[in-house]
Amino acid sequence: MNSESYEEKATRVAEIFRKEREGTTGYDNLLSFGASIDPDYWEAYRYNGWGFFTPQNKRHLDHMTREMIVCGVLSFRDRPGVYVHAKNALKEGATLNQLLEVFEVALFPGGGPSRMVGLETLKRIVDEDPSLVVEKRPWRFDAEEVARNVPEKETREEKIKRVTETIEKANGYVDEAISFGVELDPDYFDIYSRMHWSFFEEKEGFLTPIQRELIVMAVFAFRGFREELYFHSKKALRLGASMEQLLECFQVCVPPGGIALLHEGLRTLKKIHDEAE
């Protein structure tokens, strides 16, 4: 390769990016433009960034899961890459319902905009390919039944106890700040716990519980929310994930989230590792 001219290298590297994005962005994209101007940097970025993780390079996570994690982070950032990586995930065998669940889960650490960005993306994909069909969830959730199951006559104290227990069970740990909140405003936490701490629980949905935790962790790591990242990492481990899988989750997020995301993740993993020693 050393004998190739700068212009030849620029053309070659730009072509790599163009080919990779074929079928997703559908046109000669911005990365290809960058590569044509500074092929040395872009070649290094290509092979040392996201390029390290290819469908063939099977490590601790399958490539579909990697793509879905990246979708979660990019949806928080409201980036068009969500579309590109959602299409990549579909190519790797993901279903539209799985991707929808990615954005539903990403809402917890990322808020409604994460889900809206995801919905816009998936709607675009379905508009382009109407053959995609809705699947049934393995379990049913009936919001009205949950509401009916709330005791009619309970004291404020009983309500606080019930809601706190629901949240702690879903979290898998006791959070004093949450307990403080429930004590102050049990009505609000009663309703919110149905959404944020009950809907998915640890059930197999379109995604596995571990996949859901990885998505939540990636967004919290990006946002620098250390306490949440620590607890969700521990939850993922409790669910059966390995340290290596958690690390790979942070590694694949360096391109969409920056190197600081990896640092945040490593701090958390080291803390958990040191505690176990």
Next chain:
Amino acid sequence: MNEETLKEKVQRAKEKILPVWDQATPDTSLVNFAIEWDHEYEELYRSSGWGFFSADKPRHLDHKTREMIVCALLAFRDRPGAYQHAKNALRQGATINELMEVFSVAVFPGGGPTRVVGLEGLRKIVEEEDGHTPIERAPKSDSEIEEDFSNESREEKVNRITKKIHADMGYEDENISFGVELDPDFFEVYSKVYWGFFEQERCHLDPIVREMVLLVVMTFRGLREEAYQHAKKALRLGATINQLLECHEVCIPPAGLGQLHEGLRTLRIISEEMKNNS
């Protein structure tokens, strides 16, 4: 309900959700799409998310204030929802000037883009709707901006600016003192906008609402020291812990669950300090 087919359940969810769909968003194609693909999640989200807070259910905050707080956060995130919630706030009795002040205040924790996103939304509303006219702000009181400090020494300048900033903040921040000592000229100019601008004028918003706007954006960004200080300032101005908690509660839909966790941590620290001091 289990005998219902998926199609029937989707239809039932649409009948339940669409009539109460946010009036500021006439395009229902996205919510329709969401219901068709996952009606269970969507139904629960509508009732347990923002749906918990409705205009006819004032709790610790009135609905106009909730909408304005959400506007600030969405403007920081550069989301079209800033425009939609600004329209909701107007329906609840807010004025364009009040909303403008929301975005002007949100610049402090969120930077200029927050204000620009807000301005774009407000300009769009003013272009679409008749009847919005600027409300004149009352003239300035005895502003120190008019005073002549040309003969003061560097030390006097440092003292004056540090005092002004600390008076506005309500506490002494050693980092700020350090900064003023290093570069008094910069801090003199900046203190005119960032510390004291709203205090020196009769404004459109209640000072507590301004603090709430600052608080939610600081919390979203994970700026703990600032969130703590602004929560304390809001309490000093007369806000209650429950009002501040509701600030964070209404921000779960635009900001995610971490917002509530961060907010609770701060409020819990303050609450414990208050208990220890009493």
